[in-house]
Amino acid sequence: MSDLEKFEIPGHLRITPGNGGLPKLLIETGGSTAEIYLHGAHVTGFQKKGEPPLLFMSARSEFVAGAPIRGGVPVIFPWFGPREGFPSHGTARLSEWTILQTALLPDGSVRVDLALAGADDFEVGFVVTAGDSLGMELTVKNTGDAGRSFANCLHTYFQVGDIHKVSISGLQGTGYTDSLTARSEVEAGPSILIDREVDRIYQDTTATVDIHDPSLGRTIHVAKSGSNSTVVWNPWIDKSIRMPDFGDEEYLQMLCVESGNIAKNQITLAPSASSTLKVEISSSAL
Numbered sequence: 001m002s003d004l005e006k007f008e009i010p011g012h013l014r015i016t017p018g019n020g021g022l023p024k025l026l027i028e029t030g031g032s033t034a035e036i037y038l039h040g041a042h043v044t045g046f047q048k049k050g051e052p053p054l055l056f057m058s059a060r061s062e063f064v065a066g067a068p069i070r071g072g073v074p075v076i077f078p079w080f081g082p083r084e085g086f087p088s089h090g091t092a093r094l095s096e097w098t099i100l101q102t103a104l105l106p107d108g109s110v111r112v113d114l115a116l117a118g119a120d121d122f123e124v125g126f127v128v129t130a131g132d133s134l135g136m137e138l139t140v141k142n143t144g145d146a147g148r149s150f151a152n153c154l155h156t157y158f159q160v161g162d163i164h165k166v167s168i169s170g171l172q173g174t175g176y177t178d179s180l181t182a183r184s185e186v187e188a189g190p191s192i193l194i195d196r197e198v199d200r201i202y203q204d205t206t207a208t209v210d211i212h213d214p215s216l217g218r219t220i221h222v223a224k225s226g227s228n229s230t231v232v233w234n235p236w237i238d239k240s241i242r243m244p245d246f247g248d249e250e251y252l253q254m255l256c257v258e259s260g261n262i263a264k265n266q267i268t269l270a271p272s273a274s275s276t277l278k279v280e281i282s283s284s285a286l
């Protein structure tokens, strides 16, 4: 870790061996704490002082090179979902990222700039800013000499008090593909309730999504830009049992609302062009 010491900020940013000995950044600001693993550039925690964690982490997650972390914010790139012969959700979440710089900003938040090496003809950067809210920016530049396409997604796992009582708003009237049936549907009602396995890719939406959680007395706001797809996922009972790195009952306390560009919304970049996917996560009392 000694080569990473230069990125520490006394009183605000410490770098220590985390689970599995993987390097972990521990951030503390006036209003929050956060943690980031260089493995996957994975934000594994964000908590406002005096509030339960905003991000869900599975107690069964692996922390080992070559395997994804279960929970927090997996960075999904350059493809979303399964691909035969290749890892699910791309290689970014399995890669070791490097720190470019760290900074304490004038408003008291802490900013960390990370980079992904060896992503073919792509230059990929990820900026995390932890303060009263959690900001994340994934920037991809095409450094090759031909147009290139990719999907991306910030696969945010949120902690909720009781999934049975949660409702999600912001997607009324939006078309989606139901990944469980492969059918195209339109979200009819103003709020989505989760009472079974749900796995949907909402397309052509830039809307902020709110997660209303009466059990924890808060609403989580997922605001985004540079994103035209939103994924809503909860594995429910059977899939939770099938996932080796996820507790059988953990589906009760988690919900994924993911922001990205998937399927027909995937991004094509001309040579030298770049695009940025930004997500800002905040919460307010109900």
Ligand SMILES: O=P(O)(O)OC[C@H]1O[C@@H](O)[C@H](O)[C@@H](O)[C@@H]1O
Pocket (backbone or CB within 6 Å): 068, 088, 089, 155, 179, 199, 200, 231, 233, 258
């Ligand atoms: O197990 P993984 O590869 O992390 O994927 C978890 C889930 O990620 C979600 O984004 C997908 O919509 C689900 O279909 C998938 O099961």
